[in-house]
Amino acid sequence: MIKNKKPKFKKEGFTLIEMLVAMAIFSIVMGIITGIFITGIRQQKMALDSQIVLDQTSYALEYMSRALRFASKEKSGGACLSQDGLNFEIPLGYQIGGNEDLGTGLRFINHLQDDDCQEFFLDNNQIKYTREIGKTPPEGKTLLLTSNKLEVASLKFDLAGKWEGDDDNPDDLQPKITIFLEIKSAGASGQSQKIQTSISQRNLDVQY
Numbered sequence: 001m002i003k004n005k006k007p008k009f010k011k012e013g014f015t016l017i018e019m020l021v022a023m024a025i026f027s028i029v030m031g032i033i034t035g036i037f038i039t040g041i042r043q044q045k046m047a048l049d050s051q052i053v054l055d056q057t058s059y060a061l062e063y064m065s066r067a068l069r070f071a072s073k074e075k076s077g078g079a080c081l082s083q084d085g086l087n088f089e090i091p092l093g094y095q096i097g098g099n100e101d102l103g104t105g106l107r108f109i110n111h112l113q114d115d116d117c118q119e120f121f122l123d124n125n126q127i128k129y130t131r132e133i134g135k136t137p138p139e140g141k142t143l144l145l146t147s148n149k150l151e152v153a154s155l156k157f158d159l160a161g162k163w164e165g166d167d168d169n170p171d172d173l174q175p176k177i178t179i180f181l182e183i184k185s186a187g188a189s190g191q192s193q194k195i196q197t198s199i200s201q202r203n204l205d206v207q208y
Contacts, residue, residue: 002190005096046191049185052119052150052185053150053185053191053192053193056150056183057193057195059199064120064199066112067108067120068088068106068108069202069203071087071088071108071109071110072109072193074086074109080107080109080117081108082106086162087108087162088175088177088195089107090105090106090107090159091103091105091107094106094121101160102159104122104156105119105120106157107119110131113131118130119133122152122154125152125153126145126146127146128140129142130143148186150184150185151184151185152182153181153183155179157178158179158200160173160176160177161176162175174201175201176200179198179199180195181194181197182194195205202206
């Protein structure tokens with residue numbers, strides 16, 4: 001009798017080399033995907049930091065511009081500024097190289113806040129402003145104009161036509177302030193914004 005023989009199936013698995021190759025390919029693919037994911041997160045963080053810096057810069061400039069555009073002229077015998085007829089003034093402590101028209105701080109009379117004597121200035125990489133200068137009590141209130149999460153690398157005020165002059169020596173220049181500002185993120189991304197803008201006083205000061 002002929003016996004029916006069942007076919008024998010040979011059981012085969014992956015070899016060690018095949019497993020190593022598969023693991024290597026898997027690792028490479030995962031590394032690429034992870035790198036793309038991390039790069040995307042970094043770019044998103046940089047974009048957010050840049051937007052925050054831009055918003056803070058815009059806010060600081062808008063606040064200063066509005067106050068300075070409506071600044072009042074000194075007419076109280078030097079109660080705020082050093083002499084009558086001045087529109088703005090850079091106090092000695094803020095002057096750069098002894099130049100009375102260029103400095104890191106600016107004093108003015110804020111007409112929008114009951115003709116209050118105020119200052120904008122740079123201190124410890126922050127833009128600050130002081131209110132109620134010369135009033136007692138208190139002797140001025142200093143507040144932050146920028147977030148402590150940002151670093152103000154540079155702030156400069158350049159003045160032109162700050163004094164109206166007199167009959168013997170008239171000043172025919174409309175008061176103008178040019179502000180140079182650089183703000184950067186305090187984080188690792190170091191996003192920064194550099195802006196230069198000029199502000200003219202709203203009320204005409206030109207003699208004809």
